[in-house]
Amino acid sequence: MPRITYREALRQALREEMRRDSSVFLIGEDIGRHWGGAFKVTDGLAQEFGDERVRDAPISESAIVGTGVGAAITGMRPVAEIMFGDLTALAMDQIANQAAKIRYMFGGQASCPLVIRTPFGAGVNIASHHSQSLEAWFMHVPGLRVVVPSNPYDAKGLLKTAIRGSDPVFFCEHKLLYPVEGDVPEEEYTIPFGVAELKRKGSDVTVIATMYMVHKALNAAATLEAEGLKVEVIDPRTLTPLDKKAIVDSVKKTGRLVVVSEDCKTGGVSAEIASVVAEEAIDYLDAPIKRVTGLDTPIPFSPPLEQYVIPNEKTIIKAIKEVV
Amino acid sequence: MTLAVSKAKLAEMYRKMLEIRSFEEKVFELYGQNLVPGTIHLYAGEEAVAVGVCSCLRKDDYITSTHRGHGHCIAKGAELKRTMAEILGKKTGYCKGKGGSMHIADFAVGMLGATAVVGAGLPIAVGAALSAKLRKTDQVAACFFGEGASNQGTFHESINMASAWTLPVIFVCENNLYAMGTRQSRIMNLEDIADRAASYGIPGVKVDGNDVLAVFEASQKAVDRARRGDGPTLVECKTYRHKGHSRVDPAKYRPKEEVEQWMARDPLRRFKETLLQNSLFSEAELRGVEEKVAGGIEEAVKFALQSPYPAPEEALEDVYA
Numbered sequence: 001m002p003r004i005t006y007r008e009a010l011r012q013a014l015r016e017e018m019r020r021d022s023s024v025f026l027i028g029e030d031i032g033r034h035w036g037g038a039f040k041v042t043d044g045l046a047q048e049f050g051d052e053r054v055r056d057a058p059i060s061e062s063a064i065v066g067t068g069v070g071a072a073i074t075g076m077r078p079v080a081e082i083m084f085g086d087l088t089a090l091a092m093d094q095i096a097n098q099a100a101k102i103r104y105m106f107g108g109q110a111s112c113p114l115v116i117r118t119p120f121g122a123g124v125n126i127a128s129h130h131s132q133s134l135e136a137w138f139m140h141v142p143g144l145r146v147v148v149p150s151n152p153y154d155a156k157g158l159l160k161t162a163i164r165g166s167d168p169v170f171f172c173e174h175k176l177l178y179p180v181e182g183d184v185p186e187e188e189y190t191i192p193f194g195v196a197e198l199k200r201k202g203s204d205v206t207v208i209a210t211m212y213m214v215h216k217a218l219n220a221a222a223t224l225e226a227e228g229l230k231v232e233v234i235d236p237r238t239l240t241p242l243d244k245k246a247i248v249d250s251v252k253k254t255g256r257l258v259v260v261s262e263d264c265k266t267g268g269v270s271a272e273i274a275s276v277v278a279e280e281a282i283d284y285l286d287a288p289i290k291r292v293t294g295l296d297t298p299i300p301f302s303p304p305l306e307q308y309v310i311p312n313e314k315t316i317i318k319a320i321k322e323v324v
Numbered sequence: 325m326t327l328a329v330s331k332a333k334l335a336e337m338y339r340k341m342l343e344i345r346s347f348e349e350k351v352f353e354l355y356g357q358n359l360v361p362g363t364i365h366l367y368a369g370e371e372a373v374a375v376g377v378c379s380c381l382r383k384d385d386y387i388t389s390t391h392r393g394h395g396h397c398i399a400k401g402a403e404l405k406r407t408m409a410e411i412l413g414k415k416t417g418y419c420k421g422k423g424g425s426m427h428i429a430d431f432a433v434g435m436l437g438a439t440a441v442v443g444a445g446l447p448i449a450v451g452a453a454l455s456a457k458l459r460k461t462d463q464v465a466a467c468f469f470g471e472g473a474s475n476q477g478t479f480h481e482s483i484n485m486a487s488a489w490t491l492p493v494i495f496v497c498e499n500n501l502y503a504m505g506t507r508q509s510r511i512m513n514l515e516d517i518a519d520r521a522a523s524y525g526i527p528g529v530k531v532d533g534n535d536v537l538a539v540f541e542a543s544q545k546a547v548d549r550a551r552r553g554d555g556p557t558l559v560e561c562k563t564y565r566h567k568g569h570s571r572v573d574p575a576k577y578r579p580k581e582e583v584e585q586w587m588a589r590d591p592l593r594r595f596k597e598t599l600l601q602n603s604l605f606s607e608a609e610l611r612g613v614e615e616k617v618a619g620g621i622e623e624a625v626k627f628a629l630q631s632p633y634p635a636p637e638e639a640l641e642d643v644y645a
Contacts (some may be wrong), residue, residue, distance in 0.1 A: 010617060010625040023458075023459075025458060052458065055489075056492055057485070058481070058484055058488060060480075060481035060482075060484065060485060062447060062477060062478050062481055063446075063447040063450065063478065063481035063484075063485045065447070065483050066444070066446070066447020066448050066450065066451060066478065066481075066482070067447050067450045067451035067454055067482075068451060069447070069448050069451055070388075070436070070447065070448035070449060070450060070451020070453070070454070070455065070465070071451040071452070071454050071455040071458070073431075073436060073448075073451075073452070074436070074451070074452045074456070075388065075455060075459060076453040076454075076455045076458060076459070078451075087591050093441055093444055094448075095446065097439075097444065098439065098441070098448065102437065103642050103643070103644070103645070104422055104642045104643055105419060105422055105423045105427040105429075105437070106418070106419045106422075106423055106427065106429040106431070106437055107417070107418065107419035107420035107421070107422050107423065107642060108420070108642040109418070109419070109429055109430075109431045109639065110429070110431055110436075111439075113644060123343070142643050143643055143644065145644075153368065165645070166645035167644050167645050198604075228592070318340055
């Protein structure tokens, strides 16, 4: 099976969907032939599909998403790129009040098959306006699907599902994952939303991790195996819908839960996952739930500061040891 | 009259304007009887804008609308019955009672919906126009918004984008002088919103928004330009709302003389006078239209009142596909 990067997997999904369906087009800042996207995800696509379908937009996030909404409700399948996840704040009305609510407000008359792709995550020293993880904002908006792929295989299969679906999808990428390689088959596949993946089987503790944290959690689990601890690692892959059953079933088996997510702790992804387990499996817990998350600060610039506020293998291992 | 407008078209325009006026008066009355939940933003006084613009559009053209949107719906061809039912929160309404007065849509006639966020409809109209261009149809999108919305970032972003990409959009600014209770002169150092078009390299025209034929003429030029593939136009229609901003607003911030001046320029009465003075229609002919409209309104009210409310658990439907 070919090994390709997360970036190339995303590009393959876009290319294959654009070849398959002429209603798919891309809109975003510097995604076209002269730059190919700030993270090069769309590199080469304008050369194949032309500038009309790979549109370099003005620096107008609200209009990029809003134009996507208008095109989506009139028969197109736009994929909008917001260069950094932090900048989705500029388009929040169009995402949360328009795209997410059009089907509902109008009594099911319209679908809004718009995909909004954007990179989140810290780790490259670009500070408070280019490093946040804001997935939880979008989990709080009924009508949106929220997708969080952690590897190339999932990135491609989930992006295809997002493009083919009938709901607006907020598609989160992680900037540290773009160069990460993984196996991706040449043949066609898609991945359904709402199906978590068991990344590592274990019986002592359940670790639910998302995006880049899946890799850190797996490293932590490998380290702990040498000490005789069997850590189960689950990647939800989509936050809305959330595969509650996979999470709850695992906790029922292990009796212990650690949630690892890069976003801030308060009101975050980890809070939702912990709540699900508290509501549905509290009687199975043998220890308090632990959350390993970004600290409740903006993301600072200086490397030692930045590393301090995001989770790492050590903090994950510490949390796991506290519950077993 | 120099316009080449058929008699049938004129009759249709008069009927639509009258429908909107009568509809709004009826909504106001029903509100007073506690039959309309929430609030209402009436379009009475601004009928010439929606009707003038929509009379230039085809059924498959698009419009986006605002919180003050009943008139846009009716002008674009939405049914009175289902519009009224939506305003009353009934299951038979266009949005099954989920949208209400500020969120009516009828996709079947190209009415892409009213948004209650001021300025939010502009990029959506641009997207509909982009969609038409990419699908290689010759559809156009007309986007209604107020002078208040022209201070939103979406106004700038959307018109710039539509201009840069030569998209078939007609940006229709309904300048009724007040953003809620704030007079334009207090928040803008500019009298004519149409002047802003220069920033985007597109034509900007201002018209008497209480003269349906003037609106029609200006819009027709803008629609023709858009359909030819020459890009967007900003059409500013100077108009005035008869009532306050919303149901609770007695509009005391508007000077009495100003209100009187504008009421004297009532678009419906002016159009009727034009039609009679030019001997295009007889009193009897117009009376016939008026009777038909009155009947239609009564029927819509009856339909809406008799319709059931949605079952509470229907609140869970239509969140996702």
